[in-house]
Amino acid sequence: MARDADVGIAVVREAIAQLRGQGFVEVRHGVGVFVVAKPRRAKGMRAARRTAARREMFELRAALEPMAAEAASLRRAAALQLELRLLLNERDRSRHTGDARSFAAADVAFHRVIFKMSGNQLAAAGGELAAPDWMSRVATNAEALASDSGLHALHGRLTDAIEAGRASLARRAAKAIVAREGKRAGRPP
Secondary structure (H helix, E strand, O other): OHHHHOOOHHHHHHHHHHHHHOOOEEEEOOOEEEEOOOOHHHHHHHHHHHHOOHHHHHHHHHHHHHHHHHHHHHOOOHHHHHHHHHHHHHHHHHHHHOOHHHHHHHHHHHHHHHHHHOOOHHHHHHHHHHHHHHHHHHHHOHHHHHOOHHHHHHHHHHHHHHHHOOHHHHHHHHHHHHHHHHHHOOOOO
16 A cells, blocks of 8 residues: 555554544454444444433534534535525525424524535534434424524524625624524523
């Protein structure tokens, strides 16, 4: 491998050690190095999600989303901006029609796009880790959340800030959304 990549043996050993530490490869001494079918890290993430308290999931989202919104405003991709605007409109449409399931799906998809737009894989993974819990809470409290016109205005302000590249405004809007949703949906203890 070192010869093929034109690097030193130490570099190959370090790369394998890093891949092994992240759970992507398995080293069988005297046999070889093998790619793991499902990295252990993914199993660890699922286990963490199952055992985390609702409060921990809320804290994860509250910490990550303002940072992700700020990064999204700096790295705005046209296709994702369009998707964000469409999801905002879908959230509004389902809010007015009273379709709680569609509202919850559009709201969670809206926030997932922000994490995706951030360009930060770790933030996106954290957002995905927290998503099932917040989907459940949004679905359970859809009527209260949908009736909150101030919350809807904050979502519009966040979308506008991301589109305009206004990072600090995006961060503040995301922070206000998380706080208000937590208050409206009953922040976990």
